[in-house]
Amino acid sequence: MELRKKIDSLPWVESQSGRWKQDFGPKVNFKKRKVRPEAFEGFPDFVCFILDRFKTVDKLLDFSPVELCHLQYDSDRGSSIDPHLDDCWLWGPRLATINLGCATVLTLTSVGDEQATLRVPLNPRSLIVLSDEARYRWPHCILREDVQGVRLALTFRELSAEFLDGGKFEDVGRQLLDRAKWVKTWC
Secondary structure: OHHHHHHHOOOOEEOOOOOEEEEEOOEEEOOOOEEEHHHOOOEEHHHHHHHHHHOOOHHHOOOOEEEEEEEEEEHHHOOOEEEEOOOOOOEEEEEEEEEEEOOEEEEEEOOOOOOOEEEEEEOOOEEEEEEHHHHHOOOEEEOHHHOOOEEEEEEEEEEOHHHOOOOOOHHHHHHHHHHOOOEEOOO
16 A cells, blocks of 8 residues: 555546556657657656566566556546557567556457457456567457456556667667666655
8 A cells, every 4th residue: 555655646647538647757759759768757766666576577587667657547537448559669578567456357359350359357466567469469458347446557668679779769778778777756
């Protein structure tokens, strides 16, 4: 509960489909493909233990996130998120999300000739890592009927290859990785 109190002590911004959000990362214009690294002031100190814990998860041993997005879903607001694939230009091969608050279900739908649907239960305090085909070929969503109470998603994103050494935007990537080491005390 301490983590939730710290998160809730910060201002929320209204987002789409009844969600509220808090962003810690660069300012990005995905249509123009522009990134402002100077807008990223580091991660809040209250998530340092999560970043440390990631180092104990095999799939995340070399995970270096540069963005954290808190999304709050509330059944009273009819919150949901439409099927989507997260951006691939800036964001890399893994998305790590921690589910807090009420349990929910992540729905993934395959693309292609034979459509399939996979419903993944997300219990409170669970971690899901979308990677490989789940990251790039299975749009995911949270259906309105799967939000029963208040759910908080903490999603961490890493950089794509274009922003790493040898990539077209490696200088910007280096700035973001440096800023990701910063910790800001918010509370």
